[in-house]
Amino acid sequence: MRKVDTLLTGGIVVTMNAKRDVIVEGAVAIEGADIVAVGPAERVAGLVQAAQVVDCRGQIIIPGLINAHTHAAMTLLRGLADDLRLDVWLLGYMMPVEREFVGPDFCDVGTRLACAEMLLSGVTTFNDMYYFEEDVARATAAVGMRAVLGQTVLKFPAPDAESYDQGLERCRAFVQAWKGHPLITPAVAPHAPFTTTADILQASAALALEFDVPLHIHLSETALEVQDALRQFEHPPIEYVHHLGLLDAKVIAAHCVHIVDREIPLLARSRAGVAHNPSSNLKLASGFAPVLKMRAAGVPVGIGTDGPASNNDLDMFEEARLASFLPKATSGDPTALPAADVFAMATSEGARALHLHGETGSLEVGKRADVVVVDQGAAHATPRFHLSPHNVYSHLIYAAKSADVRHVWVQGRQLLRDRELLTIDLAEVQAQAAAIAVRINDFMAAREGSLLNKTVAIGGFEQKETYEIQVKAPVEDIEALQARLLATQLPIVKQSIRQQFDTYFLFEGEGRSLRYREDNELAGPEEGGSGLSVRPTYTLTLMEGMHEREYQDSVILSRSRYTAQATYSLRFYREYFNPRREIEVVKWRHRYRVMFEETEFAVNIDQVTRPQGLGAFIEIKARTWSASDAEHKAGLISRLLRLLGLPAGRAVRGEYVDLARQTVL
Numbered sequence: 001m002r003k004v005d006t007l008l009t010g011g012i013v014v015t016m017n018a019k020r021d022v023i024v025e026g027a028v029a030i031e032g033a034d035i036v037a038v039g040p041a042e043r044v045a046g047l048v049q050a051a052q053v054v055d056c057r058g059q060i061i062i063p064g065l066i067n068a069h070t071h072a073a074m075t076l077l078r079g080l081a082d083d084l085r086l087d088v089w090l091l092g093y094m095m096p097v098e099r100e101f102v103g104p105d106f107c108d109v110g111t112r113l114a115c116a117e118m119l120l121s122g123v124t125t126f127n128d129m130y131y132f133e134e135d136v137a138r139a140t141a142a143v144g145m146r147a148v149l150g151q152t153v154l155k156f157p158a159p160d161a162e163s164y165d166q167g168l169e170r171c172r173a174f175v176q177a178w179k180g181h182p183l184i185t186p187a188v189a190p191h192a193p194f195t196t197t198a199d200i201l202q203a204s205a206a207l208a209l210e211f212d213v214p215l216h217i218h219l220s221e222t223a224l225e226v227q228d229a230l231r232q233f234e235h236p237p238i239e240y241v242h243h244l245g246l247l248d249a250k251v252i253a254a255h256c257v258h259i260v261d262r263e264i265p266l267l268a269r270s271r272a273g274v275a276h277n278p279s280s281n282l283k284l285a286s287g288f289a290p291v292l293k294m295r296a297a298g299v300p301v302g303i304g305t306d307g308p309a310s311n312n313d314l315d316m317f318e319e320a321r322l323a324s325f326l327p328k329a330t331s332g333d334p335t336a337l338p339a340a341d342v343f344a345m346a347t348s349e350g351a352r353a354l355h356l357h358g359e360t361g362s363l364e365v366g367k368r369a370d371v372v373v374v375d376q377g378a379a380h381a382t383p384r385f386h387l388s389p390h391n392v393y394s395h396l397i398y399a400a401k402s403a404d405v406r407h408v409w410v411q412g413r414q415l416l417r418d419r420e421l422l423t424i425d426l427a428e429v430q431a432q433a434a435a436i437a438v439r440i441n442d443f444m445a446a447r448e449g450s451l452l453n454k455t456v457a458i459g460g461f462e463q464k465e466t467y468e469i470q471v472k473a474p475v476e477d478i479e480a481l482q483a484r485l486l487a488t489q490l491p492i493v494k495q496s497i498r499q500q501f502d503t504y505f506l507f508e509g510e511g512r513s514l515r516y517r518e519d520n521e522l523a524g525p526e527e528g529g530s531g532l533s534v535r536p537t538y539t540l541t542l543m544e545g546m547h548e549r550e551y552q553d554s555v556i557l558s559r560s561r562y563t564a565q566a567t568y569s570l571r572f573y574r575e576y577f578n579p580r581r582e583i584e585v586v587k588w589r590h591r592y593r594v595m596f597e598e599t600e601f602a603v604n605i606d607q608v609t610r611p612q613g614l615g616a617f618i619e620i621k622a623r624t625w626s627a628s629d630a631e632h633k634a635g636l637i638s639r640l641l642r643l644l645g646l647p648a649g650r651a652v653r654g655e656y657v658d659l660a661r662q663t664v665l
């Protein structure tokens with residue numbers, strides 16, 4: 001008789017071996033980290049002598065569930081911002097808050113909270129992508145769970161790296177430090193094609209190949225991402241990363257919702273795994289991943305919860321149930337993806353998708369002892385049929401709840417006993433999470449209350465104040481004014497004609513507005529232009545609307561604005577800032593840079609075409625940096641006005657948005 005540590009006996013054993021054997025009255029023997037016997041209870045009892053026997057009668061013994069894609073520490077951002085489009089949610093909320101708060105402590109607390117939640121729902125292995133992954137690894141290893149942990153690499157500054165070189169270095173150090181750990185498989189995680197560059201993707205693939213570790217990436221999550229990729233890279237995302245050699249690595253591709261048919265064989269041939277995240281895809285309205293097609297092509301598809309900020313929980317029972325329903329509904333075929341196949345996706349196939357099938361995913365001799373016992377005593381588990389051993393799959397997928405999970409072992413160590421967490425002080429973790437939530441709450445309250453903070457939060461703005469001295473006056477006859485300007489014989493350094501489409505966002509409380517500008521410069525005759533628009537540029541400007549001082553002739557000194565290139569769409573800014581009102585101003589602008597008394601001025605002659613009836617204006621502007629310089633330039637502007645034959649006292653105060661507001665009210 002072989003001495004073993006633990007014998008689970010008397011339950012229905014769902015092995016998820018290659019034949020998917022189900023043993024109605026079975027047993028599993030654990031010694032050290034490994035499964036050493038699986039079979040009918042009677043036979044196993046004759047083989048082993050166990051230090052601990054767990055009576056599993058009336059229960060189901062299953063392989064630990066595998067959460068194929070998550071961002072564990074984001075438990076701490078659960079419920080912070082919901083019902084938003086993916087780009088607004090990610091770039092407008094998650095990433096700015098992460099840049100502010102995510103550090104070693106955040107990752108430690110968030111990961112332990114996630115581990116608690118996952119163990120309580122029968123998860124023994126998860127695949128993570130986040131920052132400070134060494135802290136995630138320490139927390140996970142201390143809890144005793146198995147995980148593939150991907151250190152994120154991004155093209156923009158991340159909470160744990162100023163630049164992508166630093167991110168890659170961090171990733172290399174992490175992989176070196178954790179490679180070979182019995183529970184932790186380190187991985188390289190370039191976030192997604194649209195948040196990285198070709199260089200980053202190639203370097204990430206090289207790193208993953210060098211250490212033979214998985215590469216975890218988001219691919220083809222949204223239709224927009226695929227459209228953008230087609231425009232930018234001339235390929236859909238998976239074809240694009242294939243051309244970069246990324247698929248040579250052991251890839252775990254999260255989502256693949258909008259995978260193009262011809263990309264499926266690329267994943268199959270390279271033995272990449274896919275993580276399917278039904279809740280997240282539904283909640284963010286990303287779409288329905290073609291799970292049937294991918295599986296039919298031989299691509300292993302695991303099931304993931306995605307991060308708890310986009311789900312908002314880590315319940316794999318719920319996730320598996322959804323994963324079973326989606327392809328039925330989208331194909332119109334209720335026989336599609338039967339319960340046993342979905343259960344495989346949550347266990348053995350999930351392990352294959354994570355490249356961990358040698359260690360976990362099934363109850364077989366030689367694999368690590370990652371075992372879960374599920375109760376069948378609840379009302380929703382009554383009655384039970386045994387017409388076929390496969391009735392158990394339907395019970396597990398369609399009726400069982402995570403609250404039915406009673407015991408969990410990982411690597412032979414018991415982590416949950418009668419729903420009591422043995423390696424996590426849940427009350428302590430919850431108190432720590434609550435304390436962090438208070439700080440995040442304060443930060444968000446301050447940010448949402450300040451347009452400047454909210455604008456700066458999405459990046460690109462320099463928090464640098466400049467001052468501008470300017471005047472604006474109505475013009476009756478544009479051509480006559482232009483003729484007068486030329487007649488002054490002042491040197492014109494530069495000139496251009498542009499059509500500007502401005503969308504102003506207005507907010508509660510007057511004074512501040514945001515301007516989104518599409519600026520189309522027309523190619524002039526000197527460039528051989530035919531008047532067709534050259535590439536438009538987009539800017540976002542925070543207008544303070546604050547006048548510091550007024551000089552003679554209504555020349556105004558104003559605190560200048562914060563301007564940045566608008567890297568996102570107008571739709572993004574609209575959804576992110578949620579303005580009370582919008583006003584559109586469209587104008588043709590003839591812009592001159594004129595030297596007057598050795599000082600450069602911008603002279604804009606504008607014909608406003610929307611709103612109609614606003615008319616034409618001249619603006620004269622210059623940057624300024626001191627009170628005496630402002631005084632000097634105000635005097636020059638007054639003289640310039642007179643030189644152009646513009647009578648004093650006609651100037652108007654305010655931006656176009658202010659004038660437009662009066663006409664469109």
Ligand SMILES: [Zn+2]
Nearest residue numbers: 218254306307
């Ligand atoms: Zn994700």
